[in-house]
Amino acid sequence: MPTQDASKVLFICTGNYYRSRLAEILFNHYSQLHRHPFRAQSRGFVEQSNCRGVAREVLDYLQQRNIPLREEIQRDPLVLKIEDLEQADLIIGMSRDEHYPMLKSRFPGILRILEQEGRIRFWNIDDVPGRVGFWVKIFSMNLPSQRAASSAEHIDFAVRVLLSELANQVPMTKLQPEFAKHADTTATANQNTPSSRGSITCGDPEHELSQTLRLSVLLCTYNPSKEVLQRVLTSLHRQTLPKRYWEFILVDNNSTPSLDESLATVAHPTGKLLRETEQGLTPARLCGFQSARADIAVLVDDDTVLDEDYLEMVLRVADTHRTVAVGCGQRRAEFLEPVPTNLLPHTGILAIGEFSKSWWSNYDPSPSRLPVGAGMWLRRIIWEEYIKRLQREPWRRKLDRTAASLTSCGDHDIALLAHSLGWGTGQFTELKLTHVIAPGRTTLSYLKRLREAISESSALLNYYYFGEIPQNTLWRGLKNWITLMRLDSISREMMRAHLRGLKTAEKKIRSMQPTATSQ
Numbered sequence: 001m002p003t004q005d006a007s008k009v010l011f012i013c014t015g016n017y018y019r020s021r022l023a024e025i026l027f028n029h030y031s032q033l034h035r036h037p038f039r040a041q042s043r044g045f046v047e048q049s050n051c052r053g054v055a056r057e058v059l060d061y062l063q064q065r066n067i068p069l070r071e072e073i074q075r076d077p078l079v080l081k082i083e084d085l086e087q088a089d090l091i092i093g094m095s096r097d098e099h100y101p102m103l104k105s106r107f108p109g110i111l112r113i114l115e116q117e118g119r120i121r122f123w124n125i126d127d128v129p130g131r132v133g134f135w136v137k138i139f140s141m142n143l144p145s146q147r148a149a150s151s152a153e154h155i156d157f158a159v160r161v162l163l164s165e166l167a168n169q170v171p172m173t174k175l176q177p178e179f180a181k182h183a184d185t186t187a188t189a190n191q192n193t194p195s196s197r198g199s200i201t202c203g204d205p206e207h208e209l210s211q212t213l214r215l216s217v218l219l220c221t222y223n224p225s226k227e228v229l230q231r232v233l234t235s236l237h238r239q240t241l242p243k244r245y246w247e248f249i250l251v252d253n254n255s256t257p258s259l260d261e262s263l264a265t266v267a268h269p270t271g272k273l274l275r276e277t278e279q280g281l282t283p284a285r286l287c288g289f290q291s292a293r294a295d296i297a298v299l300v301d302d303d304t305v306l307d308e309d310y311l312e313m314v315l316r317v318a319d320t321h322r323t324v325a326v327g328c329g330q331r332r333a334e335f336l337e338p339v340p341t342n343l344l345p346h347t348g349i350l351a352i353g354e355f356s357k358s359w360w361s362n363y364d365p366s367p368s369r370l371p372v373g374a375g376m377w378l379r380r381i382i383w384e385e386y387i388k389r390l391q392r393e394p395w396r397r398k399l400d401r402t403a404a405s406l407t408s409c410g411d412h413d414i415a416l417l418a419h420s421l422g423w424g425t426g427q428f429t430e431l432k433l434t435h436v437i438a439p440g441r442t443t444l445s446y447l448k449r450l451r452e453a454i455s456e457s458s459a460l461l462n463y464y465y466f467g468e469i470p471q472n473t474l475w476r477g478l479k480n481w482i483t484l485m486r487l488d489s490i491s492r493e494m495m496r497a498h499l500r501g502l503k504t505a506e507k508k509i510r511s512m513q514p515t516a517t518s519q
Contacts (some may be wrong), residue, residue: 009040009162010088012099016044016077018055019094019125022152025058026159029067036167041088043080045102052076061152085110089119092162094155096122122362123422125154158422161381214315215246215377216292217267220276220284221302222253228436229263231305236267241311243268246298249291251276253284280402281373282410286390289383297383299376304331305434306375313430314377321360325379325423326415328371329431330354337439342490346447349454351408352435360426362419365465367458371425373400373411375433382418389417396464399457406450409457416465444490448497455501456508463509470502470509 009027013020020042027040053074062069085091085107091114093099100122103111114120217236221229236248248268252259252275264271276287289297296318298311310329317327333352351374359369390396400410415425440446462468480499484492 011042013094091120093122216294218288219300220251224302233266235306281400303436307432325418326425339442358428362424370415406453407457452497452501455498456505459505470506
């Protein structure tokens with residue numbers, strides 16, 4: 001059923017005591033506040049015989065937000081029935097891992113229909129600690145938990161995104177004649193998909209799509225190769241997308257010597273140069289995000305040469321896949337020095353990769369499926385929330401490159417943030433670039449350093465989003481030893497680097513507890 005017709009929204013969770021109830025209350029409050037026609041209900045899978053009214057965490061959050069506590073808010077939990085699913089225009093499961101198996105077991109027939117009609121979707125919001133233990137025993141689930149303050153904010157944000165999506169359903173804005181072919185081919189298909197507008201406040205006019213400016217292209221650099229940077233800027237200058245539809249921002253992150261301002265105009269006549277003094281790729285990106293005027297940003301590295309239609313294809317992909325908020329494309333490798341044959345199998349960690357089929361999802365966190373930073377595009381709604389999260393949790397600023405560190409998970413942090421907010425991420429065959437690999441980056445010593453840094457930052461990220469801690473048990477150590485003995489010498493060195501990264505991450509995680517993670 002078309003999303004814009006979703007006047008009846010149904011939130012479902014396990015007990016209808018906390019998550020789905022808070023979502024229902026916030027949805028109806030914001031919808032009424034902004035005079036939208038949408039209304040929500042909520043249900044749970046399991047009867048809560050020992051629960052009356054609504055969870056204390058819900059009442060606390062409503063009082064904190066000065067939302068009136070009306071009588072109907074404090075009703076008892078209600079159990080999900082098949083007629084609830086049949087009557088709803090749009091159904092939101094609060095946790096895919098938790099609630100999809102319950103739906104499949106209890107309502108297998110109607111679940112297939114809901115999926116075929118596009119009337120069901122899932123968020124990734126976990127229950128508060130202490131409530132999941134019972135269901136672990138009953139359903140043999142290994143369910144994560146989430147602190148109440150964090151999950152309530154998560155629900156609030158997701159509800160506002162959903163309402164913004166429902167309120168702003170319009171066909172793609174028509175552009176000028178030479179670009180109209182892309183608008184014509186996508187406008188009809190996209191009426192049933194989420195809007196790409198970056199507003200998190202329903203109906204906020206400040207975030208309306210510009211009729212012309214569609215992309216902000218950000219290039220962050222630190223001591224780049226002049227020759228390679230010139231190739232990158234030239235590839236931008238040659239883009240088939242007319243320049244009035246995109247802007248260019250070059251961020252110099254303490255290069256020595258400093259970059260000349262004229263370099264920005266090589267890529268775009270109105271390109272501008274910014275300088276970020278805090279060292280690191282993440283601070284440099286934040287600098288670019290804060291200056292971006294469009295609703296979609298494209299991240300270009302100083303060693304990635306874009307195909308001439310890259311920006312044009314970004315718009316086509318983003319307008320076709322409106323539920324996807326973060327994406328990337330294929331990255332061909334161009335090695336500036338010969339690579340030893342025995343090292344070639346290990347160069348995949350250099351952000352290169354080609355594939356024959358596009359992929360997008362809102363729940364697969366596999367590193368091979370997540371977008372990488374080279375050529376990444378993302379929507380404003382993601383980078384604005386990313387900025388807020390980094391302000392609250394500054395340690396995440398160190399998950400990506402600095403002058404002295406090879407940590408490389410800032411891009412995966414952005415992608416997993418999109419998943420946690422209910423958005424999809426993807427990799428698309430239409431987007432193609434060449435990653436120029438500098439001399440020195442294909443040596444065993446460099447690859448080992450990179451492997452160790454990636455493993456460390458990936459483990460920290462997994463702890464933050466999923467509560468996973470690297471296990472350094474006797475049994476794990478024995479399995480690792482057996483694996484090491486079976487590997488060739490190069491693979492053995494790389495695995496040892498991987499294990500060192502995990503060990504470093506484990507120490508950092510232990511030092512962070514018990515002020516553990518939150519989404």
